[in-house]
Amino acid sequence: MAHMCTALPTELLDAILDLLNTCHQKQLRLVNRFFNRLITPRLFRVLVLASDAPQHGKHTGLRELSLLSHFSCLEFLEHLEQQQQSCPDDCIGQHVRSLKVLRTDLSRHDIYRFMQLLPSVTSFTLHSSVLEKAMPRLSSQHTALLAARSPELIELMTASFLPILGERHDLRHLELTGIVYQPLLNVLSYSILPYMSHLRSLDLGLRMETPELTPEGSPSLDYLHRRCPCLESLVWNVSHNEYCIIDSWKDIKTRGGNADNAIVPWQSVTDLWLTRETFAIVSAEELGQLAAFICIKFPRVRHLSVLFDSSELSANGPGTLTQTLMDPSLGCFRQLEALTLECSMAIGVGQQVFSHFAPAEYGGPSSLTIELFSEEDWFDFLETLTQFPNVTHLCTKGIGCLAANLDGFDSEAPLLKNSLTTIDMEHSWPAHTNYQGHRSALIAIGRLCPSLQHFKFSIEAWDSTIQEPDGVAYDLKKYAEDKIVAGAPCDFANVHVVSLPDFIGLSSLDIVSFSCHTASGMLFIAEVALSSTTAGICLTSLQAWHLHTPSRPEQSRAIRPLGCGTPPELDCIAEWIPRAGASLAATAPRHHFNGALYVVVLKTLPKQLFFDSQYVPCKPKI
Numbered sequence: 001m002a003h004m005c006t007a008l009p010t011e012l013l014d015a016i017l018d019l020l021n022t023c024h025q026k027q028l029r030l031v032n033r034f035f036n037r038l039i040t041p042r043l044f045r046v047l048v049l050a051s052d053a054p055q056h057g058k059h060t061g062l063r064e065l066s067l068l069s070h071f072s073c074l075e076f077l078e079h080l081e082q083q084q085q086s087c088p089d090d091c092i093g094q095h096v097r098s099l100k101v102l103r104t105d106l107s108r109h110d111i112y113r114f115m116q117l118l119p120s121v122t123s124f125t126l127h128s129s130v131l132e133k134a135m136p137r138l139s140s141q142h143t144a145l146l147a148a149r150s151p152e153l154i155e156l157m158t159a160s161f162l163p164i165l166g167e168r169h170d171l172r173h174l175e176l177t178g179i180v181y182q183p184l185l186n187v188l189s190y191s192i193l194p195y196m197s198h199l200r201s202l203d204l205g206l207r208m209e210t211p212e213l214t215p216e217g218s219p220s221l222d223y224l225h226r227r228c229p230c231l232e233s234l235v236w237n238v239s240h241n242e243y244c245i246i247d248s249w250k251d252i253k254t255r256g257g258n259a260d261n262a263i264v265p266w267q268s269v270t271d272l273w274l275t276r277e278t279f280a281i282v283s284a285e286e287l288g289q290l291a292a293f294i295c296i297k298f299p300r301v302r303h304l305s306v307l308f309d310s311s312e313l314s315a316n317g318p319g320t321l322t323q324t325l326m327d328p329s330l331g332c333f334r335q336l337e338a339l340t341l342e343c344s345m346a347i348g349v350g351q352q353v354f355s356h357f358a359p360a361e362y363g364g365p366s367s368l369t370i371e372l373f374s375e376e377d378w379f380d381f382l383e384t385l386t387q388f389p390n391v392t393h394l395c396t397k398g399i400g401c402l403a404a405n406l407d408g409f410d411s412e413a414p415l416l417k418n419s420l421t422t423i424d425m426e427h428s429w430p431a432h433t434n435y436q437g438h439r440s441a442l443i444a445i446g447r448l449c450p451s452l453q454h455f456k457f458s459i460e461a462w463d464s465t466i467q468e469p470d471g472v473a474y475d476l477k478k479y480a481e482d483k484i485v486a487g488a489p490c491d492f493a494n495v496h497v498v499s500l501p502d503f504i505g506l507s508s509l510d511i512v513s514f515s516c517h518t519a520s521g522m523l524f525i526a527e528v529a530l531s532s533t534t535a536g537i538c539l540t541s542l543q544a545w546h547l548h549t550p551s552r553p554e555q556s557r558a559i560r561p562l563g564c565g566t567p568p569e570l571d572c573i574a575e576w577i578p579r580a581g582a583s584l585a586a587t588a589p590r591h592h593f594n595g596a597l598y599v600v601v602l603k604t605l606p607k608q609l610f611f612d613s614q615y616v617p618c619k620p621k622i
Contacts, residue, residue, distance in 0.1 A: 005034065017042060041095040047118070049073050051103040073106065080117040091117070098123035102177060106130060112164055123173035124165075128180045128205050131161065131188070157191040165192050173201040173233075180205035182218070189219040193227040201233035207273065207307075221297065225266050233271035240286075243293035246326070250292075253330055259296075269298045270335075275307035284349050288325040291357045295331040304333070305340035305369075308350070325356050333358040338367035339388075344374045347400065348383060355387035366419075367393040372400020378431040380405055381444050385418045392419045396428040403431035404444035422454040426512045429461045439465040443473060446502025455503060456510035456610075459598050463496045472501045476528060476601045479537045484599065494596040501530075506606035511598060513612055521547040521595035523559070523616070527605045541605060543619055547595065559616050 005013065017025065022043070029039035048066040083091045096118045101111060104127050111130060115121065165174065165188075174196070176188075188204060202224075221238055224231075249262040274294065281287045287308065294304065336358050341350050347370060358364045368391045370379060378401035384394070396402060402425060423445060430441060442462055445452070466477045476499035484495065494515075503509075511523070527541040548558040598611075609616040 005038075013038065040092060044092045044095040046098040046100070047096045048100045049103055049106065049114075050100070051105075073103070074110070077110065077113055077117070081113070084117055093117040094120055096121055098125075098173075100125040101130065102127055104129040104178075108133070108160075108164060115164060115168070120170075121168070122170055123175075123201075124168075124171060125173075125175040125177060128176045128178040128184060131176075132181070132184055154191045157187045158195075161188070161192050162195060165196070169198050171196070172199060174199055175201075175203040176205035178205060185218065189223070193219075193224065197228055197230065199228050199231060201271075202228060202231055203233075203235040203273075206235050206237055206275070221266075222264065225264065230268055231266075232268055234269050235273040237275050238290070238293070243290045246289050246293045246296065249296060250326055250330060263293070263296050265299050266297055267300055270300055271303045272298055272301050273305040273307070273340075281308045284353060285324045287350065287353050288356075291353050292326040292331060295333055295357050299331075300335055301333065302335050303338040304336060305342065306350075306354070307342040309344050325353065328357055328359055331357075332362065333365075334362045336363075336365050338369070339365040340369040340371065342371040342373070342398075343377075344372070345377045347372060347377055347379045351379065351384060351387050358388075360389055364388060364390040366391060367395075369395040369397065370400070371397035373398055375399050375401070377401070378403050381441055382406075382448075385420075385448065389417050390419055393422040393424075394420060395424040396426075398427060400428070401431035402428040402441045404440040406440045406444060418449060419451060420449045421451050423449070423452060424454075424456045426456050426458055426510075428458075430465045439467060441465070442498075442500065443502070446500055452503065453505075453507040454510075455506055455508075456512060457498075458512045458514055459496045459498050459600070460514050463498050466497075466499060472530070473499045476501055476537065479528070480524075480526060480599050480601050483539075484597070492597045493594050495599070496596065497599040497601070499601040501601075501603055503602055504604050506602075506604075508608040508610065509600070509606040510610040510613055511600060513596070513598065515596055519547075519595055520549045522562075522597050523547060523611055524597070524599040525605060525609060525618075526599070526601045528601060528603065530603070543605075545611075545616060547611070556614060557612075559611060559614065561617065561619065 017039070020028065025039050025043050028035050029043060030036070050066050080091065080093050084093065097120055099114065099118055099121050101114075102125070108130065111126070115124075165171075185204060185206075218237065218239065221236065221242055224234075224236065245262055249259045252262055253259040272294070281290070290306070290308070294301070294306070298304075339354060339358065341347065341354065343350055351370075355364075365388060368384070368388050370384075372379075381402060381404040384391075430439060442457075442465060445455075463477075466473050477497050480497050480499070481495070484492075484497075513521075515521075523545045525543050526539060529538045529540050530536070531538055544562045545559050546562055548560060550557055605618075609618055
């Protein structure tokens with residue numbers, strides 16, 4: 001067997017091994033020496049020291065070896081040390097490329113021992129509490145000295161952390177998890193970063209809101225640029241004093257001077273996550289200053305994420321706002337591919353500002369993600385299509401709402417030009433009833449996106465939006481509900497029905513449920529045809545599945561077609577209408593099904609179907 005495998009090309013072997021999960025690779029590694037040499041570098045490529053088990057079914061795209069308990073971590077550490085002494089050439093530590101320390105109970109000395117035994121690590125992720133425990137206690141006087149870059153205090157901190165972080169000149173990625181407080185941020189910035197000019201990716205945990213973050217003590221972008229000039233991926237914050245200099249830059253530019261003296265471009269950064277240190281943006285003009293500053297400071301950025309608190313943001317109107325923004329001919333996003341906007345309110349103003357600096361003539365972003373942190377905030381789907389016509393992938397996150405104001409929209413008029421092929425609105429809900437277009441989002445998506453191939457949505461969130469004035473969508477929903485009442489031999493605790501008449505030719509449909517992912521239920525996908533005759537709606541294909549409760553909590557829910565090991569009393573539902581001779585009498589006893597019933601009605605079935613991102617096996621259409 002080993003001789004046959006050695007004859008295969010390396011690319012083919014890699015493709016075969018990519019199909020195996022970590023557990024199966026472990027088993028294959030024990031078959032013989034050939035597979036041991038083949039599997040070991042792949043199996044130990046990423047080492048994770050975690051405190052919790054990974055979520056079931058979570059696929060990161062990268063094979064990871066996770067050590068969960070504190071005892072197993074120290075035991076593995078001792079094993080590495082013994083292996084290094086006895087057979088250093090075969091030590092598995094030489095294969096580790098990425099080390100992720102996600103637990104808080106390991107000491108600085110433990111981490112140092114791991115790093116000494118893993119010479120090839122280029123990516124390092126560490127929980128911030130490990131460094132906080134190792135950091136000497138600072139009085140308020142010391143904190144002030146640190147902010148003033150006291151040489152004595154910086155030298156003390158450098159001696160504490162440099163053995164872990166700074167003596168690895170091949171380290172390319174550094175990331176901190178957990179909350180990073182102001183003193184620790186200053187310590188790392190002033191004592192460690194001067195020794196890490198070789199970094200290509202830096203994330204010091206600033207994605208989470210830091211309670212003690214203040215502009216006075218935080219290092220500036222210019223300081224970071226000088227210390228880590230080769231960064232390609234960056235997570236950082238920017239102060240108002242930094243980005244408001246864009247006005248001076250603009251004056252120098254219009255007078256024909258050297259504007260690079262005001263804002264030095266950072267050419268190497270292509271992946272950027274940026275926020276203002278105090279988060280709050282009080283005006284649309286100020287948000288425009290921030291966007292213009294990012295354009296000039298990071299001219300080659302391709303993936304941009306911006307977090308801002310716009311709860312107090314106000315604007316006079318689209319025309320007035322455009323006049324106050326910098327002319328995009330002076331500077332704009334020319335290479336932007338993916339844009340993520342994270343805010344609490346006024347997302348419409350945020351879209352308008354950033355679309356101004358990402359004009360369609362330069363391509364504009366092909367991927368747009370909108371993450372909202374307020375239930376009161378919402379965005380209009382039609383405005384998004386208008387402002388970002390070249391977006392092919394749209395994703396919504398957070399707790400905000402989605403609407404589409406179709407008032408005055410002529411269904412016979414030419415469609416809004418757009419290139420959307422993928423929409424992920426798993427976490428989006430319809431806008432509140434007092435907003436225009438709160439029930440029209442699904443209709444607008446189906447009607448205005450003829451190129452849509454992949455669609456993901458929450459069925460509980462949108463079933464209530466399909467009501468009588470919606471025409472065909474309401475007729476299909478009512479048809480499905482009537483069939484369920486006529487054909488079901490039992491009562492259901494929860495019934496969710498969504499009709500998608502305009503979603504034609506989907507490659508994949510992912511139906512998401514916010515209910516318990518281990519609870520039982522049933523899923524129906526119906527294909528119907530509309531006729532102008534008295535027949536009206538005709539069922540052309542129907543597929544049904546039972547969502548089976550797993551026997552163990554760590555297992556995923558089994559999805560089986562009705563009739564394949566499912567409860568017999570449910571099988572007759574698979575046809576909606578009882579078979580001949582099996583009509584249900586009014587006096588017949590009815591069962592009660594505690595699980596939910598999910599029904600989706602379309603004109604054409606999707607090529608692939610998923611439920612809660614789990615693949616659903618479909619019968620071939622006859």
